[in-house]
Amino acid sequence: MSKFFNRPTVGIDVSADFSVVAILTPDGEIHRKPFKIMHNRNGFDYLVDQIKKAEEEFNMKTAIFMESTGVYHLTLFHFLKDTFEVCILNPLITNCNKNGDIRKVKNDKKDALTIANIGKFQNVKYSSVFDVEIYTLKSLCRDYYKFTDSKSTFKKKLSTDLRVVFPSYNSVFSDITGKTSIAILKCYSSPEAILNADKNELIRLISMHSRKGQAYSEKTYKKLIDAANEAVYIGLKSPSLFVKVINTIAVIESFEIQIENLLNEIHLLLCSDRISEQFKKNVKLLYSIPGVGELTSITIMSEIGDIKGFVKPKHLVAYFGLDPSVSQSGKFNSDRNVMSKRGTRIGRRALYAVALASIRKTRNGEPINIVLLNFYNENMKGKNKKVGLVAIMHKLINYIFSVLKNQKEYELRDPKIHSKMYLNNKSLPAA
Structure with a gap:
């Protein structure tokens, strides 16, 4: 159940020049007919007044939901986030819920109500963090x-x-x-x-x-x-x-x-005091991974943003769109489960470049990353080259997650030694 189940919710369907707003009461009824606001000072002020009126009427704080629509939602989100609790939804979530009715009805008012209902009744993932400089x-x-x-x-x-x-x-x-x-x-x-x-x-x-x-x-x-x-x-x-x-x-x-x-x-922005020291440190941590260049490190870190939003490496894998798409029905199981490619395209591109660099050698014949090169040569024989590179990208995601979570630079270890250290740490009694 959503934590906003007993609260009034606001759904906003954002477009380029205007937005349509729907407000639901704490019991899920429509508070008033969905209304339109223009993306200007008067429109934003009118929206704030209507939300505050709803909060005063129900004596409760509202929760505002809107889709991540390219750049169109950014000004409205930035304007509201310091006053209200604003949640950004992935459009994939709302698209899956917009076809719930038998009748084929699609308009801005209907979409705004759908967004409000999703936020109120469904326990979906959302984002409320926005750093202008990142x-x-x-x-x-x-x-x-x-x-x-x-x-x-x-x-x-x-x-x-x-x-x-x-x-x-x-x-x-x-x-x-x-x-x-x-x-x-x-x-x-x-x-x-x-x-x-x-x-x-x-x-x-x-x-x-x-x-x-x-x-x-x-x-x-x-x-x-x-x-x-x-x-x-x-x-x-x-x-x-x-x-x-x-x-x-x-x-x-x-x-x-x-x-x-x-x-x-x-480089000027990264070196300025407008970027937090923690973010700069994370960029340096990524740069410690062999094959990761300075610009690639900045790119990957800016795409990830705050690593605290990812609990497991698998979450980061999905964010980069490297998770496999599954096609199964009855006794049929597809053997062509390609990458979902639903995550950050630029981040995936940067990671692909790192994967290519990781299995290469320098001009002196020394491997960039001996562990990944051996893994690629030993485990990817007979497989398509791109399949092997995706496997390397998965390994790199684990490296990235580990250095950012542990706040320690990358250490090149033999897999057998690493497994032994992991088992020893696991067997230690809890403090």
């Missing part, structure tokens, strides 16, 4: 990944365009968006321009940006001339296509500036 840090990290993805899209576009107008250019440079390559394309955007360029000037340009010496610059120059001659012979010769190349380069450089700005702001 939310800001999470938003900055998510924007970083979005901009990085967009930059990758335009890098592929540049490669595609060059294959049309400059077919062999991709064989000259291993990274066509490197400093040397971009400098050449900006100065000499067509094969003809490269062929007509002064040799010494072109070699100097290559040497200045590559910083690899005269021999490398002359070798690259020869490859570039060969590619330009071939492009003149087989490439398309439309001036407008070269404009596409220059525009794409400008977009890539713009993304690089924005990504740099985001990284600077992330």
Whole structure:
């Protein structure tokens, strides 16, 4: 039974510009017809007045429930949380309850009543915690990944365009968006321009940006001339296509500036006194896990927020969407139980990158994490590579949960020694 069963409850169906509010009495009846409020100062003040009137009438504190709807609910939640008890519900919970009636009725008033009923009668999980600075840090990290993805899209576009107008250019440079390559394309955007360029000037340009010496610059120059001659012979010769190349380069450089700005702001915010010392400590604890980089540590920690909201490692597994989806009916049991992918997408992406790094070796041949590498090699033989990586991600979730709960840095231990220590601690009498 919900702890709000005997209290008046408020259900709010939030949209972009307005919200619809429903208030239930302590005995579950509709207190008044659902009403609409605009997302402005007058609308928010009117809502507060109506909730306070209900509290005075019943001489009880209300409980307010709303869905997590992207960013639309944040201003309203932030406005109400210091005055009332406000609970944020996962939309998956409310969606499962909106189809309870036989009649197919779907509108904002009905949804607001459904949310109020869920909060009043069902013992569901909800969140009441919101830290503005952690939310800001999470938003900055998510924007970083979005901009990085967009930059990758335009890098592929540049490669595609060059294959049309400059077919062999991709064989000259291993990274066509490197400093040397971009400098050449900006100065000499067509094969003809490269062929007509002064040799010494072109070699100097290559040497200045590559910083690899005269021999490398002359070798690259020869490859570039060969590619330009071939492009003149087989490439398309439309001036407008070269404009596409220059525009794409400008977009890539713009993304690089924005990504740099985001990284600077992330580090400035993390180092500021606006972020709690406990959160900073947790970031350092995650960074102690082999394979976890600084930005990855910040990303994962900002997605988790407060580890106190997770009682078991399995809860963290579900939050990252790594729990298996189950399909069973009668005697049928599906053998294709894929990940649910219902949790934090960016957190799962960061964790996947850590899993890849954990089973690699350094340039000296030393494993990043010898325990996970041995586990991957010994237990994942004959299995799909992605299945093995998901198993590694599960292991990493246990590491993350352990270091955050115990507030101790990661210690690399042999599994047999770790099991022996666990059994010894378990056999000790309670104090």
